[in-house]
Amino acid sequence: MKPEKIIDAMNMLDDDLIEQAERKNDVKKIRFTPAVKRLVACAACAMFIIATSYATEIVEAFKSYFVSQNEEFPPEVMTDVVTDENEDLIIRLDGAVADRHSCHMIVSFISKKPRLFNGYEQEGFALYAIDKNGERVDFDDRSSGTYMEHSPVAKAITKITDADATYLVSGTFEIPQMENMDKLVFECEGLRLEAEIENNILPEYPLYTEDGAETGYVMTPIGLYINYTTDIPDEHIFDKVFLLDKEGKAVEMGFSGHSSIAKLADGSEHIVAIHTWSAGHIDVLILDMENYIGARIGDTNYYFVREN
Amino acid sequence: MEDEKIIDLYWQRDENAIKLTAEKYRNYCGAIARNILGNGEDAEECLNDTWLRVWNAIPPHRPDKLSLFLGKITRELAINRYKANSAQKRGGGEMELALDELSAFISSKNTVEENIEAETLAKAINVFLRKQPEKQANMFILRYFHFYPISQIAAKYSASESKVKSVLFRMRKKLYSYLESEDLL
Numbered sequence: 001m002k003p004e005k006i007i008d009a010m011n012m013l014d015d016d017l018i019e020q021a022e023r024k025n026d027v028k029k030i031r032f033t034p035a036v037k038r039l040v041a042c043a044a045c046a047m048f049i050i051a052t053s054y055a056t057e058i059v060e061a062f063k064s065y066f067v068s069q070n071e072e073f074p075p076e077v078m079t080d081v082v083t084d085e086n087e088d089l090i091i092r093l094d095g096a097v098a099d100r101h102s103c104h105m106i107v108s109f110i111s112k113k114p115r116l117f118n119g120y121e122q123e124g125f126a127l128y129a130i131d132k133n134g135e136r137v138d139f140d141d142r143s144s145g146t147y148m149e150h151s152p153v154a155k156a157i158t159k160i161t162d163a164d165a166t167y168l169v170s171g172t173f174e175i176p177q178m179e180n181m182d183k184l185v186f187e188c189e190g191l192r193l194e195a196e197i198e199n200n201i202l203p204e205y206p207l208y209t210e211d212g213a214e215t216g217y218v219m220t221p222i223g224l225y226i227n228y229t230t231d232i233p234d235e236h237i238f239d240k241v242f243l244l245d246k247e248g249k250a251v252e253m254g255f256s257g258h259s260s261i262a263k264l265a266d267g268s269e270h271i272v273a274i275h276t277w278s279a280g281h282i283d284v285l286i287l288d289m290e291n292y293i294g295a296r297i298g299d300t301n302y303y304f305v306r307e308n
Numbered sequence: 309m310e311d312e313k314i315i316d317l318y319w320q321r322d323e324n325a326i327k328l329t330a331e332k333y334r335n336y337c338g339a340i341a342r343n344i345l346g347n348g349e350d351a352e353e354c355l356n357d358t359w360l361r362v363w364n365a366i367p368p369h370r371p372d373k374l375s376l377f378l379g380k381i382t383r384e385l386a387i388n389r390y391k392a393n394s395a396q397k398r399g400g401g402e403m404e405l406a407l408d409e410l411s412a413f414i415s416s417k418n419t420v421e422e423n424i425e426a427e428t429l430a431k432a433i434n435v436f437l438r439k440q441p442e443k444q445a446n447m448f449i450l451r452y453f454h455f456y457p458i459s460q461i462a463a464k465y466s467a468s469e470s471k472v473k474s475v476l477f478r479m480r481k482k483l484y485s486y487l488e489s490e491d492l493l
Contacts, residue, residue: 003410005426006410006429006483007403010452011380011453012427012434013430013449018449020445020446021447021449021450021453022454140470141467141471
């Protein structure tokens, strides 16, 4: 069949499908009656209280990971603090981790004045890397979750004590890889935090089949990735991943991720599938690899080799 | 002016209908024509052809949605013009790229019934798109119905261009598999 046939046939697409695609925003404004508004508000409050109490434990563990565990486990990239001229706003980096394709940074905002934090809309909000030549390199994919007192319904991590707002900022590179980068940079409201990442990339755990064959899959404490060429069928795109615990039991794992086509310097095209572990609303999870021996992808178990 | 009133003017054979249509939908139809033809002069002529076609089509037609009616006419006329231009090596715009993208999967198999009715194929594509997640389906439609450049789709969805390419790549593969399962490939 000539591709023109597909193009011609698409002129007979159903109108509602075209309208749906043309819609400028995917979010429609919904008008609630006052009674429904009250009900929604109550439900939101209840959910917030439950979520916050649940999240506190996880976030405290996450924070302590950065604050106290870096001597045992080396990925703490840096902590830093910057402030504006009048010291009205302090932006503090509470921790950062990176593997070869992904990074997470936790950033706290401490303000003397009441202030509304708006995530992406915050003035001068940017996350990028600086390569070893000092050039800025933007991430291919970026997300941020925010705890805000005025808007607790954001994709949230729990606020770190003494901060007015805490951001979890994540970025992923398809290519080039993080190992070619010198530092991560987070900018907001004219302030700039830098994290040295060179020599601080998390350890990697290549996965093998039961027979010891190489697979190309690589597990890290923050995620899983694989590079492959486009002439291989869609076998590395998966919807579900299980971790294999020390007893070999499969544990369902939340993750967020994407796969993308990346063009290499030699002109060839590769697909890079990058997934970062997540745990519900906290959005990222850093695994203690001592607790796992591998992963189940599709129906197949893969294992990493632990160096002792 | 509301679409309903513009359509009434067509039915009354009032030539102001053309002027009002052009005023209201020049940008919308112009974008479709330019995406396909990538040539200012051709796109402009295509728009004039659209207004004339609509004048001849209403009545007897009374479209439910004037914008979509115009969009489909513009698209069809622009594609026809593109085909004529291609014969004279005057191609251009996103149409050429879109055809290249589709041909990677579609034309590689020669077991295809060339005589499949466009209507049958369209029906299958509609069913396929309804089975896909909304965002992916929208990206596919914006690319292969409206011929939006990848960069515009990426901007609309706040995604990287490579992510959009990845979605389209997978959608094309899925469509190919679906059409094959329906014996249309």
